[in-house]
Amino acid sequence: NAGVTQTPKFQVLKTGQSMTLQCAQDMNHNSMYWYRQDPGMGLRLIYYSASEGTTDKGEVPNGYNVSRLNKREFSLRLESAAPSQTSVYFCASSGGDRSDQPQHFGDGTRLSIL
Amino acid sequence: GNSVTQMEGPVTLSEEAFLTINCTYTATGYPSLFWYVQYPGEGLQLLLKATKADDKGSNKGFEATYRKETTSFHLEKGSVQVSDSAVYFCALSDRAGNMLTFGGGTRLMVKP
Numbered sequence: 001n002a003g004v005t006q007t008p009k010f011q012v013l014k015t016g017q018s019m020t021l022q023c024a025q026d027m028n029h030n031s032m033y034w035y036r037q038d039p040g041m042g043l044r045l046i047y048y049s050a051s052e053g054t055t056d057k058g059e060v061p062n063g064y065n066v067s068r069l070n071k072r073e074f075s076l077r078l079e080s081a082a083p084s085q086t087s088v089y090f091c092a093s094s095g096g097d098r099s100d101q102p103q104h105f106g107d108g109t110r111l112s113i114l
Numbered sequence: 115g116n117s118v119t120q121m122e123g124p125v126t127l128s129e130e131a132f133l134t135i136n137c138t139y140t141a142t143g144y145p146s147l148f149w150y151v152q153y154p155g156e157g158l159q160l161l162l163k164a165t166k167a168d169d170k171g172s173n174k175g176f177e178a179t180y181r182k183e184t185t186s187f188h189l190e191k192g193s194v195q196v197s198d199s200a201v202y203f204c205a206l207s208d209r210a211g212n213m214l215t216f217g218g219g220t221r222l223m224v225k226p
Contacts, residue, residue: 004157033214040218042118042203042218043214045214058213099146099165099208100163102148102163103160105150106157107155107156
């Protein structure tokens with residue numbers, strides 16, 4: 001049972017480089033999410049996709065772009081990485097837009113920007 | 115907007131001690147409430163949830179009751195184990211679109 005799979009698990013970038021974080025889920029979920037986790041701040045939503053073909057901004061979207069490639073895959077792109085984007089990034093999915101449906105998380109991508 | 119406040123950690127307990135991690139929230143309407151747990155190097159896992167007032171969520175010996183009158187969802191466990199050492203996140207879900215708002219997390223360390 002793979003659930004939510006994120007690649008890569010670790011990455012080091014130089015300021016100004018670009019990178020795409022990949023996420024795939026095998027639970028046939030409609031909704032997918034990207035979060036960043038910083039010490040003492042919990043998780044903050046970057047972007048989400050309520051269904052295939054739609055994406056919306058979350059709390060902290062600046063500096064990021066997303067693509068919902070198909071129902072399974074939701075990628076996050078950093079066009080020009082900045083040190084402030086050093087963080088742990090989590091992808092999540094859920095079965096729909098009902099508030100009682102939990103989100104399922106991947107193991108995260110640890111990204112350092114020098 | 116929505117917000118979740120939980121007690122800062124770390125919380126350090128001896129094995130078999132009683133655990134309480136406080137969580138209070140601000141939200142419009144009637145959100146669903148969740149506790150997630152994060153073990154070192156892993157993603158978040160759902161621990162328990164409650165979807166309406168006075169509901170009690172429970173799992174693996176952990177419990178939390180949805181208290182609308184005090185806007186709280188405190189996590190409790192009667193006897194913690196070393197394996198419970200992790201970071202615990204309280205979260206609420208907005209009625210529209212299943213958007214999660216997280217608290218800052220509380221690190222629990224249990225010593226043998």
